[in-house]
Amino acid sequence: MTNSGRRCESWSLKAVRLLCALAALMALVVQPARPALALDQSRLVLSPQAKAIVEANRPEPDEMPHEDLLALFSSLLYDYTDFRDEPDLNRLRMDPAAIRKAGAELEEWSISRAKAVEEINLLFDVLKYGYAGYQFFGGDEVFEAAKSRILKEMSQYAQSIPLWNYSYMIAASLEFIQDGHFAFGNRSICQWHTFRVNPYLRFFMDDDGRFVSETGIRLDSINGADPSSFLKPSIDEDGDIVYILGMLVPDWQADFMCQLEYEDGRMEMAWLVPVSPMDYGGPVYELGEVEGLPLVSCRSFDSVHDQDRALSKFVQDADKLRHEKAILVDLRSNHGGSAAYGMLWCQRLMEGGAGPATFTAELATDTAIALLLNRLAERREEELDADEARAVQAYWKNAQDPSRPGWCRISIERGGRVSNAPFIAVLIDSNASSATEDFIRRLRSMDNVAIIGTNTRGALLCVNPGIFALPHSGLEVRIPTMLWLDSEMQNRDGIGYLPDFWVHPDHALEYGVKFVKKHLVPEGSAVR
Incomplete structure (x- = not known):
């Protein structure tokens, strides 16, 4: 072999190795590759009460034409x-x-x-x-x-x-x-935001849509405003839907106090304390079971330190879950990594794409x-x-776009709301960020998903x-x-995605299991 040939071969090998490392840094590609719990053949869906809460926390269907969304995104470059x-x-x-x-x-x-x-x-x-x-x-x-x-x-x-x-x-x-x-x-x-809550008060909603205390007294106002601005849907230790007093506030805000006024004239002061995240640890990926429900636990989407094998297994195991009635997906303490794993998991579970329309543009x-x-x-x-x-x-x-100097070509993923057969309960906390939030964004686009925990970190607008x-x-x-935006064209950084049911992450798994057992009904049933 000539010296030039050796140099070419050496350069090529280096290029291959480097681009492999680059893929690990940027937008990893995972190699594809099937226990199922069977009940009857009907699909399990949320009860009407729970479904109404979930749907109120989802974006409205895209009304802007795709071409207009693309033009709006392009104007942000x-x-x-x-x-x-x-x-x-x-x-x-x-x-x-x-x-x-x-x-x-x-x-x-x-x-x-x-x-x-x-x-x-x-x-x-x-x-x-x-x-x-x-x-x-x-x-x-x-x-x-x-x-x-x-x-x-x-x-x-x-x-x-x-x-x-x-x-x-x-x-x-x-x-x-x-x-x-x-x-x-x-x-x-x-500017990060933390969920603050009063751990002692809980309320219920009566048939008139009014909030009532545990003693049955209607709540008139909180800080002089409608209580609905301060009360968040939650789940109690029995799996029942309740409402808790909580607010998402900037980290710098040290104290937060609310004044509650009841229908009988009584007034009450309530302090809100921060829900501090913790590291839940455990393996990068594990498929387990809790009370007969499959439990998918994933603590990282970063392929460094030989984690790629475990994450590839995470993707492959989606095949096993496709015919389940309900599954739990635990994303607490998952700081992110590569968005490819969540995308491929959804594709394998759904046997097709899932997620909202997204637009990405990389500087070159x-x-x-x-x-x-x-x-x-x-x-x-x-x-x-x-x-x-x-x-x-x-x-x-x-990869540069000749018509847009300094930028790669805009990457577009066309999305839409999809129907998923297995019900999915997703557990999140404020450590869930970046690529994990993209996974949550995809899960939110499905019609049979409930998200339980606190807000995510909020680190998704600009990446790499x-x-x-x-x-x-x-x-x-x-x-x-x-730059990475979906069809909502909103910056969620510092706030993140909000759960459907606000539950302290320490209790999210236990309460989530009870919620699934109590609030799933056969599709088409007449259950209220």
Whole structure:
């Protein structure tokens, strides 16, 4: 073999290995591949009471024509006319080990004002060319205003700026970026929301649609408003539907108190306490059984550390569940990973596609590619060599949309509400995020699903983050390079998807099983 042939073979092998790793980072593809609990042949569905609650928590059917949705999505992508002011790529390369070391010593540092100005200019150039949400959050007008605020605040310092203060003023000026994957200085600037609840009060709904206490007294108002704004459908220890006093509030809001006024004139004050998430642990994937119901538990969709085998089994086992009457899917503590696993699980269960219409657009600028190369190096814990870097660059450049410079072609998944034979009870908590939320989004599009727990994390708007570090301060910036929206065109980051039945995650499985046994009825039956 000639030297050129060896070089070609070596480059090809490296390219194959790198693109395999890249697939693990981006949008993994899983290899496909069937205990069934049988009752009678009728389909089990939610009782009318439960179904009404679930349907009230689902989006209205798409009314906007698909072409208009595509046009709306396209308008959220920055229109690059040229790339003359794109940042120098050499300034974006980072050594993960060196940055980690620097990050541990940030408290002792300050930065000169001249270097800080240089970094701010670089940061906003990188955001313009490397952040997929740049136009979504206001484009040049909003980001330039944020940059001006930072520079004005820095002008108060004669020579040097304490690094902690420097980091804070940048993060504070970027708080308009409500993006669960965007991070600055190793911290998220997204405004997260936590569910707060009063654990002692519960209410019921009477035949007139009024809320009544456990003693049968009607509730007139909460904080002077209609009680329905404060009362959430829930499930008690017997599997019955009740209503609890709870609110989704920003994390920074330390205390929250409600004043309740009853029909008999009595008034009551009630404190709301946060529902704090915990790590439920367990294997990456496990198919078990609880009280005769199949239990699908999945704690991660990330294929690192040889988890791909377990996740491939997760996908394959959907075949076994297709003819079940009801199944439980436990997604608590699943922080996400690759959305491919949830998509393929739904496809195998339904023998077809499931989910709403979604639109995705990936940046293919040199800046975005440099950020992703840094991320890939971080995951591998070593820098990429020249051949590997060229392979990644070629991958993105070949995917560019000639009609939209700087972007790959928009990827469109046509969806719709589908009918699923097995009833699915989905258990969630506020640790469920990113790819897990896409799985939940797909499950919500089915007509025979109930979601139990608390709100999810809210990290789905922009994904596939790359990274770089500011050259003088060493502050790390995590910047998503792909915009991802469904037909609702809503940003749920920081809030997430809301459950149909609000239940403390610690009790979601136990109460969920009792709910399934009490509130499923044969389809077409006359049960109220």
